[in-house]
Amino acid sequence: MFSSQLNSIFGTILKNSSLALLVKIIGSAISISLAAIIARYYGPDIAGQYFLLMSIVTYFVVVGSFGQQNAMLQKVSSTGSEEKKFTLLNSSIFIVMCFSMILSCLMYFASEFISSNIFNKPELKEALESIVFLIPLLSLLNVFSAYYQANNRIIVSMSILGPIPNTIVLAVLMLVSFIGIELQFNNFILFVIICTFISLLYSSFMVRGYEFDSLDFGAIKKMLLIGSPMLVVQACMQLNSLIGQFSLGVWGTTTDIAFFAIANKIAILISLILTSVNKIAAPKFSELYSTGNYEELKVVVKNCSRLMLLFSFPFLLILLFFPKWVLGFFGEEFEAASQILRILAVGQFINVSTGSVGFILLMTGRQKVARNNMLLSLFIALFLSIIIVPVYGADGAAIVTLLSLSTANLLSWYTVKKELKINTFKIL
Secondary structure, three states, X not given: OHHHHHHHHHHHHHHHHHHHHHHHHHHHHHHHHHHHHHHHHHHHHHHHHHHHHHXXXXXXXXXXXXXXXXXXXXXXXXXXXXXXXXXXXXXXXXXXXXXXXXXXXXXXXXHHHHHHHHOOOHHHHHHHHHHXXXXXXXXXXXXXXXXXXXXXXXXXXXXXXXXXXXHHHHHHHHHHHHHOOOOOHXXXXXXXXXXXXXXXXXXXXXXXXXXXXXXXXHHHHHHHHHXXXXXHHHHHHHHHHHHHHHHHHHHOOHHHHHHHHHHHXXXXXXXXXXXXXXXXXXXXXXXXXXXXXXXXXXXXXXXXXXXXXXXXXXXXXXXXXXXXXXXXXXXXXXXXXXXXXXXXXXXXXXXXXXOOXXXXXXXXXXXXXXXXXXXXXXXXHHHHHHHHHHHHHHHHHHHHHHHHHHXXXXXXXXXXXXXXXXXXXXXX
C-alpha cells in the first residue's frame, strides 16, 4: 500500500515535471532568443543597460510581492474549498497591489539617485522611470502564477510569467529588425510593459469563476503573517542571484553587465530541471509534511534529486567544454564571456546537486531557518563583491555568484539533513 501510494506520488511529480520542463525549455528558448536579438539589435552597451534595469525590477518585484508567492503555495495547496481559495487569492492581490505600487512610486522619484549615485550611470534615469511600472504588473503575475501552481495548472502558471509576454516582444523585435525600422530603447521598454499587462489580463481571465469582490481582513492578516518571513527569504535569495549584475552595475561597465547577463541566462539552463521539479513538488512537500507522511517525503525528495542530477549533468559538460560555441549565437564579441559562463555553470550545477532544499524548508514551516541561512550567505556575497569585483570585473562577479549560490544551498542542505533527516546528496 505504502509503495504503491509512493509510486503514484512520484509518478505524478515525474509526469507533471516533464510537462513543466517542456514549458520551461520553450520559455527559456524564447527568453534566450530575446536576449540574443536585444544584444544583436542594440549592441552590448544598450543591452547591458536593459539587463541591469530588468535586474533592478526583478529584485523589487520580489519585495513588492511580500512573500505572497510562497504563502499562496503553502495555503492554497492545503485548502479544498474554492471559496476559501478565492479569499486567499483576493487577500494576496490586495497585499501585493499595496506594496508594489508604493515601491513603484518610490522607485520613480528615486530614479535619478539610483542611476547616478548608486550605479554611476545617469543615462539609465529615463528608462528607469518607465520600467518601474513593471513592478506592480509582475508582482501580480507572480501571485496568479503561484495560485495556478498550487492548483496544479502548471502550463498556465509557467506561461504567464515569461513565454506569453516574451513571445510577443520577440516577434515584434524580430520584425522591426528584419524590416530595418529603428526602435528607440525607451519605446522598446514601453512595449515590454504593454505585453506584460496583456499577460496579466490573460492570467486573471483564466481563473475559473473568479471575481475580485469583498476582502476578508482576517485572511489578509493571516497571509501577511505567513508572507513576512518568506519575504526576507525570497528577497535574500533574489539578491544572492542578482549580486553579480548589481556589483557590475556599481563597479563595471554596461558591456560587462551584458556579458555577465548573457552567460548567466545560459548557465541557468542547467537548473531548468530544478525549477520544473520545484513547480510540481513544492505543494506536494507541504501536503506530505502537514499530513505527517515523513517517510514518503524522504523518498519523494530522494527520487526528485536523482531526476535533477540525471538531467543537468549533460548541460554542465556542454557549457564547460564548448562555451565559445554556445556564446557565438549572441554575437562574436560575446565569446569573450567564456570563462564567466564556465564559472556560472559550476554554480548552477551545485544549486541543482543540493536539490530542492530551499523549498523543503519553506514548505515545512522553517521560514525563519531559511531566512537566517540566506542572510548569512548574502552577507558573505556582499563582502566578497566589495573585494573581488572592483579588481576582477565580470569574472569576479561570476566567482561571487558561484560562492553565493554554493553557500546558500549548502547551508540549507545541512539544515534539512539535521532537522528533517533528509540527505539530498544521498541518491543511491
